[in-house]
Amino acid sequence: MNMPLSAELIAEANTRDLEALEDDYASLGRKLERAGIAIDAIKERVADFSLAVPTWGAGRGGTRFAKFPIAGEPTNIHEKLEDCAVISQLSRLTPRVSPHFPWDKVSDYGALREEAASLGLGFDAVNSNTFQDQPGQAKSYATGSLSSTVAATRQQAVEHNVECIEIGRQLGSTDLTVWVGDGTNFPGQQDLARSLDRYLDAAAQVYAALPDDWRMLLEHKMFEPAFYSTVISDWGSSILAAQELGPKAKCLVDLGHHAPNVNIEQIVARLHRFGKLGGFHFNDSKYGDDDLDSGSINPHQLFLVFNELVEAELNPREGFNPNYMIDQSHNVTDPIESMLSSAETIGACFAKALLVDREALHMAQEANDTMMAFQALRRAYNVDVSPILAMARHENGGAIDMLGTYRESRWRDRKAQERKAVGLGAGIV
Amino acid sequence: MNMPLSAELIAEANTRDLEALEDDYASLGRKLERAGIAIDAIKERVADFSLAVPTWGAGRGGTRFAKFPIAGEPTNIHEKLEDCAVISQLSRLTPRVSPHFPWDKVSDYGALREEAASLGLGFDAVNSNTFQDQPGQAKSYATGSLSSTVAATRQQAVEHNVECIEIGRQLGSTDLTVWVGDGTNFPGQQDLARSLDRYLDAAAQVYAALPDDWRMLLEHKMFEPAFYSTVISDWGSSILAAQELGPKAKCLVDLGHHAPNVNIEQIVARLHRFGKLGGFHFNDSKYGDDDLDSGSINPHQLFLVFNELVEAELNPREGFNPNYMIDQSHNVTDPIESMLSSAETIGACFAKALLVDREALHMAQEANDTMMAFQALRRAYNVDVSPILAMARHENGGAIDMLGTYRESRWRDRKAQERKAVGLGAGIV
Amino acid sequence: MNMPLSAELIAEANTRDLEALEDDYASLGRKLERAGIAIDAIKERVADFSLAVPTWGAGRGGTRFAKFPIAGEPTNIHEKLEDCAVISQLSRLTPRVSPHFPWDKVSDYGALREEAASLGLGFDAVNSNTFQDQPGQAKSYATGSLSSTVAATRQQAVEHNVECIEIGRQLGSTDLTVWVGDGTNFPGQQDLARSLDRYLDAAAQVYAALPDDWRMLLEHKMFEPAFYSTVISDWGSSILAAQELGPKAKCLVDLGHHAPNVNIEQIVARLHRFGKLGGFHFNDSKYGDDDLDSGSINPHQLFLVFNELVEAELNPREGFNPNYMIDQSHNVTDPIESMLSSAETIGACFAKALLVDREALHMAQEANDTMMAFQALRRAYNVDVSPILAMARHENGGAIDMLGTYRESRWRDRKAQERKAVGLGAGIV
């Protein structure tokens, strides 16, 4: 193993923070014990929890108006893996990275897999890209990709997805995430029914190339880059497409891809109820697909999602095995810091959901005791679970104070010396 | 036949308006002819078009804050039928009424059917009511109805729906519309998955009671009266429920029951694509389930919905037979005037959709000529089709100037003398 | 004093819960001390915090579809005061009630004030009602009230508001809250500019009747009962109206009266920045004016509002004296339980906002250290402040476990024996 940060640095920082943590952990332990909950059991569940980080999330994001790069940003897959390893080493929650092609293309995927493994990282879902054109590409995706009216364009998109599966096999992935930018900006631009027909036909060709133990995760999105209609616009379109494709097709929920006010936790419950919950792209949003840090805007919603996930695990119906990934655009922060903070928030929501007294909840639901059913959730939400997460990290070699330890490491400053600078974003208005 | 307004009144008014109409109709005919369209063929299609009006829409609506009644409002099913007959007589577009139980309960449904027939009216979809309690009711719907945790309440709701089917058979209906107010106001109030399980189980019992030639129309709604979650909240939940229930279960689209910004015409296309488009509750909205007059806020959206319907009719896939109904709350107008105006608007959107040059549209779509595809729709939308609708009405005995003729009839003033006054609304805040 | 619940009942319940509370309070005290915060100082601030409850909130609410009453609901101002006193006694956070006229009309307001005082209650802002008609009223508000085109209707609305001020003087109030339902359901129904002119002219007459030490709180609302436009639709309209009226006119923020996605905490900051922050109607919402329990849907948003309030208090600019009130519709719970829970949640958000390390926050803001600025808020939000609130209540004679103690008191069951039953809601659809 070749971890990016020195274990001594982390250990020293933890030594400084341990006494306070032990007091907080013991206090919370007594409080939970009074409620009949063993804190160590929750800690074990949290220690077993994990999620993936996306390679593209390691760089600064931007908008159509601008991108403001930071010194020391990674500019290739090797530097991105290094940064992801920092996140994993400090948080002990993110042992996998999710690659994106062609952005992360290399000549030798076996070597890349070993490189990642040496950093303590494995590979998660492979992401295809048919929403933008690459230099020298035969057909443009200007007319869409899997749903394009142009047969050769659809074929190119299918082949790219099949290539992603092949790369993923070499990397050890078992999921292909398919998000397309296909859609329209004008009423009438395309026939809404025939576009879906073409999408389904092309997607079936991708599906046919899936290995037996793989899943195809369909990601819906309400708008952007298309602003009048999108082919897979909502969970309804997504689940119907997944039904047509077959049992290996599942639905992926990105928290920022819904209409305003929509009850996302109920969508999670519905997808699970009908056997199609495939996974998550965690982020947060206030207006649209803002790709803000997970739980930064509405942490309670994230808790309610995890409440459904804990219920789903207890009632697996047709199985329960969602893929968890962070998918954020870090426009104004150091991406490593944002993903450390987000991993903590996501883990905390999982821990809080585990604290819900489900027997009390179910009894109150059955008795239509609305206030007590609500309080069963709210009591758990109110608990400050940070000591549980911090203790789990500490015991696994991570940092009690992730952000503080990261800053002490001066990682970004050091990388700013080593790595080449990133240009300004284009600012497409 | 025993039409409520005198045919002479209508004929006289039409005489006054006919010359101008003939000029407008001829002018439009020349314009359409230059585009290769025979105006008389469009007029025939419009003359064959029809939609239902709801009995409850004949009275003034209100909000939880207040209701402001008007003199001469109908207060029972007999008076409501009379008012619906006025709408039908003037518009020639609304030959059916949609009853609601228990609001429209009578002792002799055979007699009611004859009473309606004598007014030129038939019966459309029957609507059940399990969202409010009636005096003397055994079980309260405070805990929900088809999804209630209380078995006896679910049973009562099932039995009420089965009774509605029985009444509908006597009235000549073939559709049962099921909308439930079931849902929650608090996170945790009910388990989101088990609520749907109970709903599906109870709905299956209603489904089992459907005659062979009947349909069960499921109506989804995002919120109100429940404000955190609703059991059938969106088209995704609706279509999955309809799939589980069976081929006679279809989905009904109320234009005001969606999340903000949602592309409703695409939902229509999706429901048709998957064989589950059952019908419509036409109204308009700016904020929520505002139940405003059809097309009063966004007439272009209504046109785009009809554009999908005309496409669907040409590509019937698994059949095309949607149920069309107005469902509005007339809080600030004379309900007869609102429904006359709404029927005109709906008919106009249908006529405009018929005017779309579909060959040009499809060619532009196939060629990714976005601007010309859009223009194919926009050219049709821009046409003022009122002469077509007015001529169709005139030729069928309706009024060229519906609102003017209605006002001349002094119907409401006369009814204000005859009918008993309505009390103030309760104003539940 | 004549408190509704026995002090012994509360004391006994507290005895049972005290040991655990003392442990939690001491643990939290150590944690805060490590951050340089004295827990007792926070507790004192919380003990000094108070908010009003509305008399109408003591009864079950409903929607236009239905109301489901509960046994033992209060049906007059005297019973409502009793229930409000229960809330105050248990929570020690709600010493004032906000009355509504004509709903709470009595013949002797001096006696009513004494009756309230004997229950430990004072009177808060007086609320006028010009959004519904009362039996025997001279002019209907069907055309609006302060903005009606009918001069006599405007006059009636002005006089009603002036009467409310007079009643308020007798009750000891110093604020008049003015919310009107005025608006339109159709484009064109009223001229948008002239409607505001009439509103401003009539509101100026009310303003002129304000005693020197009174404020007039203008409450804006985006929609409902009007569904196309409302006269005071947003904070922009509200503050411009308040500017025209004069320095005693301020703006009231109801958390459910905004467009989707709007940043409410920024509106609070803006109103304060321009000297017009008058107060709050606390509740929560997911879709519209849902009037759900405060913080039940988005507790983080409520925390962010209090974060602005704490900032505003530290930077009073033109003064800082907002009026705080709960305004919820308790459709599915016992109103007393909802207001106990809501008062706790509101108090907790205030306590968390007090915990923010403002020096660290401001330094991070100044340095554009986005992550640390965010963490300064998030660290405070994550703290479980319930021990602080519980200890403050306990020391002031309130209940550590409010809901448990209330249920033990069997208050509602006892009232169900004494009070007359409430009828079913009208169900205006």
Next chain:
Amino acid sequence: MNMPLSAELIAEANTRDLEALEDDYASLGRKLERAGIAIDAIKERVADFSLAVPTWGAGRGGTRFAKFPIAGEPTNIHEKLEDCAVISQLSRLTPRVSPHFPWDKVSDYGALREEAASLGLGFDAVNSNTFQDQPGQAKSYATGSLSSTVAATRQQAVEHNVECIEIGRQLGSTDLTVWVGDGTNFPGQQDLARSLDRYLDAAAQVYAALPDDWRMLLEHKMFEPAFYSTVISDWGSSILAAQELGPKAKCLVDLGHHAPNVNIEQIVARLHRFGKLGGFHFNDSKYGDDDLDSGSINPHQLFLVFNELVEAELNPREGFNPNYMIDQSHNVTDPIESMLSSAETIGACFAKALLVDREALHMAQEANDTMMAFQALRRAYNVDVSPILAMARHENGGAIDMLGTYRESRWRDRKAQERKAVGLGAGIV
């Protein structure tokens, strides 16, 4: 004059279309005459109407995901002027262009002004750009611009705006449009009040540099590029800022910069009512700042905006002189075609608003005859005014069939031979 298209081409095309137009125009003339309206008077008003097109709108737009360029796109201000001249020549509605700096920087603005004049074009509002960094710029706008905590950055932004004014003077402009991307992505990132303080202080310095006959148009935007808060987020913030700055500061309404469901026509009425309506950025949207073609999604809303503008002109209160500009992102069409179509749509909405029978409207409003007030608007909206616009164009040397004539000109194909190719967009995710 040196118009880009041959006058013969246009004349020939018009010859082909004239007979049909004359029939349609005469028919509509008879119809309007029956309503007491002289069609020629409307045509004169339309012929006098004009709006600006933005230089940046002449190129293909894109999103953060991708830009798909088209062959023959303009890549510098000279080519952009040429394309804008094509739009103006065909439509006779867009005689001015709105430049953007530093994008349109040249060394000799006198020469640029002459170049434009030779194409029949003048210059409209000057747009500053402080939302993205330019190569070699001293201070980055990563921390914001006019509201940045960094004094030197604010100073740089002020100086850039002052420079824009100076350039504008040379170009003949009299308006400066100020839109800033300033805002935050995290709660706490900046203090919401102090950010506005800094903005107002810096904006006052820009204001101080305005010539006497200039206006400063403040453009608010709810979100993007900032996704938690923006400094000038809504019309409320905008008008309060304009009030503080002074009488030459006005508010600019971009139709896509509002919260969902917001009544934009009422905002227009409010801004006019309080003397601060400065102008428009016309476009359309379904979800956010989609920058779609004007009226392509909701043409009725655009009509309602013009209905307010016609009312405002009749009731000028503190004056009526709004600046009209198209501001669209042409991601999937030829920008020239989109702007031709949009200019037609905007002109049509103006024409329809002129057709409203205002006396009937006002009488119905005064009488609370809601249905007739609505019908007064709806009758005008239903009229197909295309013959009026086409005749006005024809008589002014423009094209009856703008899109057809443009395609016949083969302008884009010819430019594709002459102009250099544009690279792929960056695709910032």
